[in-house]
Amino acid sequence: MKRSLLSAVLVFLSIVAAQAQDETDALRYSRLTSGGDARTQAIGGAMGSLGGDVSAMSVNPAGIGLFKTNELTITPGFRSLNTDATYYDNQASDSKSSLFLQQIGLIFASNPRRKNNDSRWKNVTFGLGVNRLANFNRSLYYTGTIKGDKSNFSSYSDNYWLQLQGETDLDGAQDNYPFGPSQAIRTYLIDPVLDDNNNPTGDWAALPSDIISNGHPLEQSNSISSKGGINEFSLSVAGNYDDKLFIGASLNIPSINYDRSQTFRETNTQDKNSVLNYFDVDNSLHTNGVGINGKLGLIYSPQPALRLGAAFHTPTVYTLHDTYSTRVTTSTTDQGLLTSSTQDITDGYPGEYDYNLTTPWHALASVSYLFNDGVDAPVHGFITADYEYVNYAAAKYRFNRDDGGSGLGGATAKDQADALNRSIKDMYKGASNLRLGGEVKFNVMAVRAGVAWYGSPYQDSNVKGDQLLYSGGLGYRNGGFFADLTYVYNREKDEDQPYYVTANDAGIPSPQPAALTSGGSNIILTIGFKL
Template sequence: MNKRITFLLIALGVSAHGWAQEEADALRYSRLTTGGTARTQAIGGAAGSLGGDITASHVNPAGIGFYKTSEVVITPGFFFKSNSSSYLGNSADEKKSGAMLGNAGIVFGLPVRNSNSKFKNLAFALDYNRLANFNNTFRLDGINRTSSYSDRWVEELNRGNNPVPFSSATIDYPLGASLGLNTYVIDAEFDGSGNATKYVSGVPIGANGIRQQDLIKEKGGQDEFSLALGGNYNDQFYFGASLNFPTIRYERTRTFAEDDESGDNNNNFAYFEHTENLKTDAVGFNAKLGIIYSPVPSLRFGVAYHTPSWYSMRDQSTARVQADLEGFRPPNDPNFTNPIWQDTEELTDGYPIEYEYKLQTPSRAIGSISYIFGTNADVSKQHGFITADVEYVNYAGAKYNFNKGTAGDQDFARRLNQSIEDLYKGALNFRVGGEMKFTVLAVRAGFAYYSSPYQNTVSGADGSMKKFSGGIGYRNKGFFADLTYVHTLASDAYQPYRLSSTAVAPATVDLSGGNVLATVGFKF
């Protein structure tokens, strides 16, 4: 066996859970919020036409063209999340909190020396921005009376009525089914010639059902490094472009456990646990283009286009199954111990399973309008503003490419992309916010609504996300500081596993979380 093993998910049947979650992974890396400085987040992330904030690099780069001086900023923050799930009539709660860096960058304003030129200034920005924070924990807990998590491995190995040969079943599915088979969570039936004729689950589902618990711990983030150039023509037309390099670091540990609820201590099953570890690293690129038109100093219109992001992805996966089979003892196995367990590495010469592939996330289009109170182009004399963005994203446009794989890999990619088209849809996202300025102090408020990306939603989980924000700011003599709080409410559906023969009840997960951000900046 090779010392470095690269498996295709479908060709070698690595993990049915992996297959089922691939669509969700594409959505995770496509459904992004604005992020950026505390000022931008306080106004709901509506940065499409306002300008004068480094966050414009990631929303509408034309906003960089408003800079006539230079500045440096940094935005640390703290987050906390509370998740409440409902599964099979039972509820469970989990919490997560921690520190983060939301934004850091520098802008160089370059005024045009020729006073007769209609080109007033150029500006160049280097910026880091956190697009998504994956740090999270949630849990399901319920009694299932219709199916077992192990049934997915049974379906995988039975392949309809064409069972996988037993010798292959014990090694070729090292993230799931092989571990379940080798620990007797599932078993095989044989004909007189020793050929496997059927695979069956060893988990007994009686009248009391089985208790299922699913604990998911996630960490990491999606970040973007931006190089942006903006310009100002006659204080009316602002234009800009940015070249961006997004990165992904995502880690997930998931433990799904089933416990016997029958009270029978002689049915050869007490519990089993399946733990999966996934680490994803990616680097990509995209471009963003935008213009802002200001017919009068008090009014601004903006449009921006974000190309798709093209990622080179790398997954590293391992898994473990542990089971307590009570009094069960397999024949001809004098070394059997109870509980029994097996790890992926036992089947892969000690190495995790690795796979490299490509992912393209959808493009975006943004339209925006801002009204400046005070009707004066001099920001020191402005009294405030109100601004709004409308964003369109076709989440069904995410696409995988397994270009290093076999013909079977390519076929799986086509079917996976079709599944994404069937599950997701285009959606409109709305952001609105405003600021009132009092000499050196300012107060801000905002709201953002991210529509459901799903073609069909589960009852009790509409798939939308709402953000309520507010903050204060101080600006004086080349120094500024902003403090913002953003509260997020979201409701989503989560499918713990899928079966072709039996409907599996989804769970609903309600998120309530907050971010506290503080931006400190200096003009020079």
């Protein structure tokens, strides 16, 4: 294909790309955990008022004001995640394991001011580090059989069929829709309807839709593998006023790296009149980008045993870049096995798109109680709790490339972003997150436990989207060296929508979502040094 032909389809690329981002992507990049080192995760991530830990930079930066010495930590981790899925009453499961770097942190604590200094500001502390806030490593598989008619069930190919309606340029149709419809034509999954004179009517026929219309079942399966995460670099500063009030702020640069590969298959199991055996749609997506946000916090200690904390995280503004492609493979009794990909049509170039996403602000309140703190007793410890509120409905897209009204229905990129943002508001809501933990320390050893509950972000109360984490760990501190080991088990319910039927004037329904139940185990190890 000539380079000029690639330029000719750029307008279409912008239209499709604007639709490639959806509500699920917005939630994925908005729903974060506190992350942190092994000690913080052992107490459920509740670091809003406790302080004295490098993880405070990501939760309440005022917490680093409690440091009296310099500190260096490194935290690797191992994760194993199993997901059970139910789709049209069929059950399946898949699992994935991975190693990752959870955190690196460095604290610079200035020397306390001299006693004869009149200022009640004791010292200033600086911190920098990288913390993983989201882990996208996951494998998911589900399968189910649909049977009925077009008023109740749909095919993945229906979106291609809808995009092609009214198209009479048969040669152009094989090149101008490089993210599915053109590949479906090239592999004979979809064919034009001709009149008696062999002229195109603008109507098209799709083999899977014919099977459904004839009342025969189709077996659908979806296999998704993803990897990557969100890592946040933080530069923090905190001040200590009279050992009672600690005020902190951080400038944070989160980076997103996300890879997803999906294979959706539909198989003809009973219709002997159809030539279709099965077809696969392989979609690949790579998203990367950076954002910026700020975090402000304070911790007030009215008495040595009590600490109260509050923090506010500004919205994160991301600049993101997507690279994506589609491959369609069709197996029929008359044509055999045929395959066509985006790169076959665009001279080896995938689709690309740049856009902005703003994720919601966070507000946090916290309380900690320390027992035997500073007292010569054999046992010391604390209990701590955080409450966090996140308004997931506040996530917003902004698409950078405007198509001048050439989108579906004459919509501009701004129109499409506005429609998607309204859908986000309709689908999601504000949610509360609770984190609770504690520690008991015996000389150089410590025992910790915690629990965290992340509320469902969905407006629909029938969608189970909450997440529950249980954690426990051990710690060793002796002189200038310390080591912490933590185990975290998380249980989560969610849904996965295999596809949506869009631009739909024919009333074709989207499929029901797959119900997901995930169980994951994280093992986190922190090695630290007092410098």
